[in-house]
Amino acid sequence: MDATLAEIRAGLAAGNVVPFLGADVLADVRHTQDGRKIPATSDELILALNNGQPMAPRLMYEFPRAAMNIELKRGRSTVNRSLLGIYGDNGWSEAAVHRWLAEQKLPYVIDLNRDTGLQKLYADRPHTLIVGTARIASGLRYKLYRHDGQAYGPATAEESEIDTSAPILFKPCGTPWPEPQWIASDADYVDYITELMGGFAIPPFLKERRQGLKYLVVGARLNRDTIRMLLSDFIYGAAQPSGWALIAEPNDKERRFCARLGLTVVETDVRDLAGLTETAAA
Known part of the structure; x- marks a missing residue:
């Protein structure tokens, strides 16, 4: 396992591995006033x-x-x-995994969570934010935002208005910042995933840029259809094998699904990969 984790770290450092973040990444996030855990699962x-x-x-x-x-x-x-x-509550603490990821200076991250934790850590650098949208008149199912290292600019669908070479933070299920947008209900997901499969939920520049990349699934269980469909479409065009899924106790369904996608199941937690010694509270 140590050799596998070393390979993953090297791929992240080279910019060839894209993290795909699920709910457990937020396991240690608490509200600073009352200590309650952020809803994520x-x-x-x-x-x-x-x-x-x-x-x-x-x-x-x-x-x-x-x-x-x-x-x-x-x-x-x-x-x-x-x-x-x-x-939209600014009282949530920082996730240790978010801090570690931000320090890696990664070119592309997919974050299924709806919090702003990673965005706040990216606020000191120029980047492109892509936010999923659903059930709108436009055929496209995303909005682009250019961050200049100080603030986000207005939403756009035009690639000419962003820096296509900047690091990408993709929030397919939504975020409150810079404006609230959510993929939440079955109807939202049906619309979004349908357009994702049709190619209308990913900007053209990213379709080209993602070719041949590998993916690292962290903090996500893969035993529900919604996340499985999202993952299948987001890693389209990946290298083969397509990457790794860090799942401490995978079940047979998850193993079979990962095998179909070319993902190697690694029975560990992202905190082991990151070298984080603190254990998230249950």
């Missing part, structure tokens, strides 16, 4: 959207399903307000 998000109360088992299966139920009963704005209340 599917169950945590469902409870946060439903006033701390569990929903029916069929809705607890996956966050998009529960968010769709809330949207149908209380309106899409209810889901949007809840997510803004969670992730």
